[in-house]
Amino acid sequence: MKVLYSISITCVIILGVIACTDKHEANYNIPKVEPGLYTIELGLNTKTEANTRGFDEGGFDGVYENNIIYIHSVDADRQGEHISVQIPIIKDVENKGFIKYQIQINEDNSYTIIPYKDNESLISDSKTYFEAGTKVYFASSNKTIWEINKADHLGSNVDSNIFKQEITDTDQIKEIEKELYRSMSNYTVEDLINLNGSLKVTRLCGLFDAFSFVTDMATELDPEESDNFRELTSEKFKEIMGDEYKNWYMKIYLGPCFTEKYNIETGTDITGKYAFFVTNAGKYIPFSRYRDGEVQAPYQGYGGGNDYLHPLIAPFDTRSTNNPNNITGYNRNRLSLYIYIKHWEGEGQPEQDWYTSDTGAKYYRYTKSYNESTLEYNVRSKIGVVMDVYDLAEVFQVGVHAPKNAVKKSFLRNVSSNTEPQEINLKNAIVICK
Secondary structure (H helix, E strand, C coil): CCCCCCCCCCEEEEEEEEEEECCCCCCCCCCCCCCEEEEEEEEEEEEECCCCCCCCCCCCCCCCCCCEEEEEECCCCCCCCCCEEEEECEECCCCCEEEEEEEEECCCCCEEEEEECCCCCECCCCCEEECCCCCEEEECCCCCEEECCHHHEEEEECCEEEEECCCCCHHHHHHHCCCCEEECCCECHHHHHCCCCCCEEEECCEEEEEEEEEECCCCCCCCCCCCCCECCCHHHHHHHHCCCHHHEEEEEEEEEEEECEEECCCCEECCCCEEEEECHHHCCEECEEEEECCCCCCEEEEEEECCCCCCEEECECCCCCCCCCCCCCCCCCEEEEEEEEEECCCCCCCCHHHHCCCCCCEEEEEEEECCCCCCCCCCEEEEEEEEEHHHHHHHHCCHHHCCCCCCCCHHHCCHHHHCCCEECCCCCCEEEEC
């Protein structure tokens, strides 16, 4: 079995820095910044050691995607209201982004930041004052707290809340699931003037794909063929399962490592409550054709998962139990995948509430334990389960595993829809993590 997060790739966005002052200061490594007016220009030049999209296209890359970045006050070691400055991303003639702002440093070492709206013009009515000694950090959010939209709360399961991953409104997706960036350090005003050419920014989120599908594990593979798949045709599916694949439905829960309320400044969870996300806005969707190609385990079959164009993007708590103040450590020690499957046996299409209810469903659970490794930011991770079609027919007691002499009267066809979800054991399930 392949191990989830078998690679650890950190994407670092390098922001080149140019500093100048009306005092014509040539030495940027001075131990203390003298009072005066400094102009700072940070060019957004991306650098990445490798492709952070994992094994698939459509994931993370080395690009800072937002049109704005914010400078925030570090509040952990100060009193008073939070302070932040909105800095627009400016595009040069080659369409490369950079930011530009002025810092007015006073005699008492307090300072004021004034952003530019373009390469020539200051936003004169945007002057933000910072008391002496105030440290700052850069972030993509205008808020210090990232929080799950309460409207997406679907209920609770044991000790964890469940939130839906909305996929119907593109603009809403961009708000809810926007990539979250933060500078890797906090900065004094002296640091801001003496960055020595780079400002490191990283993501405080991961990207997740969850999927599952059924295939015929008994298919013999020809070792001489390179493009060789364990395949399940629609005709074979119907023969084994006793019904067409379009009458079988699925949704997937993933968690509970996700935080509901996240402190961007400290990179930590606030509430101590952890959450699941559910695919496709919490609705069951019909099976569709699905293929996954692994070098040693190629499969084709029928199933589903999240919309590939809209994977889950969310922060999670990664503090270390050995070093709670470290931003890159601790995890919940488990990431579980709950695959819920329902069979529609009625005439026509189900009622709307059938698509969101788990009653009558059966589910398979897979849990990945992290004893030595941790969940990682900045990586697109794909986790799923391939099921054997004969195993599924057996647990649902349909098709080739239907009880002999079973009564097929219409008034008995939906008896299973009145039952609570039942956990199932699949003897030949294969987990794919990458």
